[in-house]
Amino acid sequence: MRKRKDGGELYSRRDEVEALIDRLEELPRDELIERMRIATPTHPDFLPPECLLHFVRKSKHDNSSRQFELMYKALIARVERAATVAGAVHYVDGKRAITARAAKIIEAVIFAFEVKLTQDRNGYYDGLDYFEINFASAVKLLRSTARTKIDTEEDREQPLSYNDDEAISPEVEAAAGSFDPFNLEKIDDPTYRSALGAAIKELPANERQVVVLMLKGYQIDSNEPSTTTIRSILGCAEKTVRNRRDRALDKLRQALEELE
Incomplete structure (x- = not known):
């Protein structure tokens, strides 16, 4: 050499x-x-x-x-x-x-x-x-x-940025609302868990943060001031968190449907 x-x-x-x-x-x-x-x-x-x-x-x-x-x-x-x-x-x-x-x-x-x-x-x-x-x-x-x-x-x-305060389209909101990536019947399947983990890694950072915090059991918001929530951890409005969640769930749904 x-x-x-x-x-x-x-x-x-x-x-x-x-x-x-x-x-x-x-x-x-x-x-x-x-x-x-x-x-x-x-x-x-x-x-x-x-x-x-x-x-x-x-x-x-x-x-x-x-x-x-x-x-x-x-x-x-x-x-x-x-x-x-x-x-x-x-x-x-x-x-x-x-x-x-x-x-x-x-x-x-x-x-x-x-x-x-x-x-x-x-x-x-x-x-x-x-x-x-x-x-x-x-x-x-x-x-x-x-x-x-x-x-x-x-x-x-990608678009330069999402307007987190802008309303999510009804189609995305409906698709996200009907999809639960953490379904207990599926999450026990190692193949599904592996695919879900890979799909989460593909999300934009701000959407991935919300999903990871959801996985850890945090609520988006709470009426109890002493309760730690996703909104308080990220320091943003409840609507912002919900918009990021809906976009993330819609992407996860599409990724997992493609695998199936």
């Missing part, structure tokens, strides 16, 4: 990764690729992603497009796994599902990584060196950048 730290010292891999790479160098390439494709971390032959990246980078000297393609697929699967945050994945009827926002972030992370890998194969890109030192941390940085960019783009697509 060629990248240097601020003090001028070259980047270096962890000792255990360096030792493992030395042992893997002795394996026939087909056997190495089989080990690279193992995706279960508890498997005795599972390889750290830093090893996969090392051999993918080195493969440009092997003159084998087949071997590169197989190693590349195994590496990208690790990038996707590292880019997937907890709570983004849930299961519907036993099938894996993921939120739209999380899918966008993963796609952006993979694209950014592929750009770096392409630069490296066209010469040497020392921006990949840190991935060989701490793969998870490096992907986390890509994920943070992607999340910020996507949030900014989504904010531009």
Whole structure:
């Protein structure tokens, strides 16, 4: 590796990764690729992603497009796994599902990584060196950048602001009023809980605040001055809280109906 730290010292891999790479160098390439494709971390032959990246980078000297393609697929699967945050994945009827926002972030992370890998194969890109030192941390940085960019783009697509004092349309109010996302018959279903949690995370911050406080059992308002309410916690009018609640419930209803 060629990248240097601020003090001028070259980047270096962890000792255990360096030792493992030395042992893997002795394996026939087909056997190495089989080990690279193992995706279960508890498997005795599972390889750290830093090893996969090392051999993918080195493969440009092997003159084998087949071997590169197989190693590349195994590496990208690790990038996707590292880019997937907890709570983004849930299961519907036993099938894996993921939120739209999380899918966008993963796609952006993979694209950014592929750009770096392409630069490296066209010469040497020392921006990949840190991935060989701490793969998870490096992907986390890509994920943070992607999340910020996507949030900014989504904010531009949204109306500049809602008028919280403006009356909610009768359709939204009726739909929200007839929908209870915390239905006791459904909330015990782990699949439903997972999907609900993912949908709540997609809400705008002010609407998400109201829903989370409702989940914690707070009332919107109370005639008892000593009672802590959502209105008092957020420091806004009762109508504002109800409008945010109705918009949030309508979005949750639509998200959960799509899953069903």
